[in-house]
Amino acid sequence: GGTDTAGCTDATACNYDADADCDDGSCVPCEPSDHCTFTQGYYGNSGGFQDGQSTIEILTDIFANGAIVLGLPGQSYIISNPECVLGMLPGRGGSKPLPAGDEIFDGDNCDRVRNNLAAQTLTLSLNLLYSDGLANVQLNNSCLNFSNKIYELLGEDATIGDLLDLANAALGGEVSGSLGFITQALGTINDGYDECNDPCEATKTIITNNGTNSSTSAKIFPTLVYDNLNINLNTDESKSFEVVIYNQLGKVIQIYNLESSTGQNNYNIDLSELTVGVYYVQLHFETNQQLFKILKTE
Secondary structure (H helix, E strand, O other): OOOOOEOOOOOEOOOOOOOOOOOHHHHOEOOOOOOEEOOOOHHOOOOEEOOOOEEHHHHHHHHHHOOEEEEOOOOEEEEOOOOHHHHHHHOOOOOOOOOEEEEEEOOOOOOOOOHHHHHHHHHHHHHHOOOOOOOHEEHOOOOOOOOOOHHHHHHOOOOHHHHHHHHHHHHOOOOOOOOHHHHHHHHHHHOOOOOOHHHHHHHHEEEEOOOOEEEEEEEEEEEEEEOOOEEEEEOOOOOEEEEEEEEEOEEEEEEEEEEEEEEEEEEEOOOOOOOOEEEEEEEEEOOEEEEEEEEEEE
C-alpha cells in the first residue's frame, strides 16, 4: 500500500522518486514512444524522407482529411493544397493574430509565413493529423517543459489538442497580450517528438557505479531548453561531481562543480546565454559518467 507521494519507486515511471513511499498503482507511466512529429523545417523541405515516404507524400496523406484551417472564422488561413506547406514553412517573424478575413491558400499565394505563431500552429496541426493519439497526450505527462501561463489558461490536465485550440484562438484574436509563450509551447511539442523521439526516454537514466554498491539515479529536463536546465539527482551517498556542457564539435562550453548529499538533490543551470543548437550534458562522477543530449531553443 502507499501514502501520499510526489513520485514512484518504479524507475520507468515519469514521476520516479527513489525515496517515494508508494505502490505500483501510484506510478505515472511515460507516454508511449509511438508519437511522431516533424519540425517546420522538415515540412518545408521537399527533399525530406521518412518511413519510405517523401515530404509531399506525407503531406498528401494528411490533406486527404481536408483543408487545414488556422485561426477562427472571420480571421483565418485556410490551406487547401499540400504543396502550399512547402512554400509556407518554415515561418519567420513575430507571434501575432491573423489579419481579418478568411484567406485561402491554394497554390499561387503560398509564400513564407511571416508569423511564427501561425507557422508553429500549422506544423502542430499537421503533426496531430500525422500522429494518431498525440492530441490526447496531457502536457504534464509528456516529460516536456511548458510555461506556467499555459497551465493558467488551460488547466493542469490540458492536452496537446487543447494547446492547439488555444493557438487557434490566439490567431483568431481571442487571446490578449504577448503570444510568444504559446508559440514556444507549440515548438516544444513539434520538436519534442521529432521523428518519433521519446521525451521521457531522453530525460531519464539510471546510473550504477561500477565496482561499488553505490547507485545514483539522474534525470534532466527539459530536453528542449529555453533558459534553465534542471537536474534531479538521487544518490545513496554524498559525492562530488561535474556537469560539463559540450557543443556538437565536442568543445567544452561550461563546467559546473557540484556537491550532492544523500537522497534527493535538485540543481538549476542557467543556459540562457547559449546560442540555439544541439548540446551534450555530461554528468561526471568519480567512477562513471553519463551523457545527455539537449536542444537549446529561443
